[in-house]
Amino acid sequence: MATKKFNKKIEKRREKNWREIPIGGMITEPGNSKNYKTGSWRTFRPITDFSKCIHCMQCWIVCPDDAIIVKNKKKIKTDLNFCKGCGLCAEVCPVKCIEMRLESEFEKKVKGKNEKRYKTYETIDRN
Numbered sequence: 426m427a428t429k430k431f432n433k434k435i436e437k438r439r440e441k442n443w444r445e446i447p448i449g450g451m452i453t454e455p456g457n458s459k460n461y462k463t464g465s466w467r468t469f470r471p472i473t474d475f476s477k478c479i480h481c482m483q484c485w486i487v488c489p490d491d492a493i494i495v496k497n498k499k500k501i502k503t504d505l506n507f508c509k510g511c512g513l514c515a516e517v518c519p520v521k522c523i524e525m526r527l528e529s530e531f532e533k534k535v536k537g538k539n540e541k542r543y544k545t546y547e548t549i550d551r552n
């Protein structure tokens with residue numbers, strides 16, 4: 426009797442095997458990455474000084490998130506909805522006009538009974 430109870434307890438604690446866990450991590454449609462805004466993962470935010478930018482597109486080539494927006498062969502902004510703040514763009518920029526700044530610098534303080542800090546999710550950097 427005691428063994429039956431013990432076995433039940435063990436069964437409850439047992440990790441599910443691969444046949445029992447729910448199916449996850451599936452890509453159900455192509456091109457759906459646009460639906461997942463990865464900008465909230467960011468610790469550092471790239472800030473571009475457009476007065477120094479020579480529009481060489483090095484940042485556009487290396488950006489893993491396609492977050493560098495180009496118009497008429499010129500960089501016009503960074504899409505902060507998708508930029509994860511990896512800093513590759515700042516690393517390759519030949520004129521060093523991209524500065525990686527701590528995301529916390531852009532947090533807004535909301536005053537009230539329970540004072541809180543909120544991140545600002547602006548969609549673009551300076552342009």
Ligand code: SF4
Nearest residue numbers: 478479481482484518
């Ligand atoms: S790498 Fe630098 S100079 Fe070149 S387009 Fe990007 S920001 Fe401008």
Ligand code: SF4
Nearest residue numbers: 488508509511512514
């Ligand atoms: S930091 Fe630069 S390279 Fe990295 S995701 Fe953001 S824009 Fe792209």
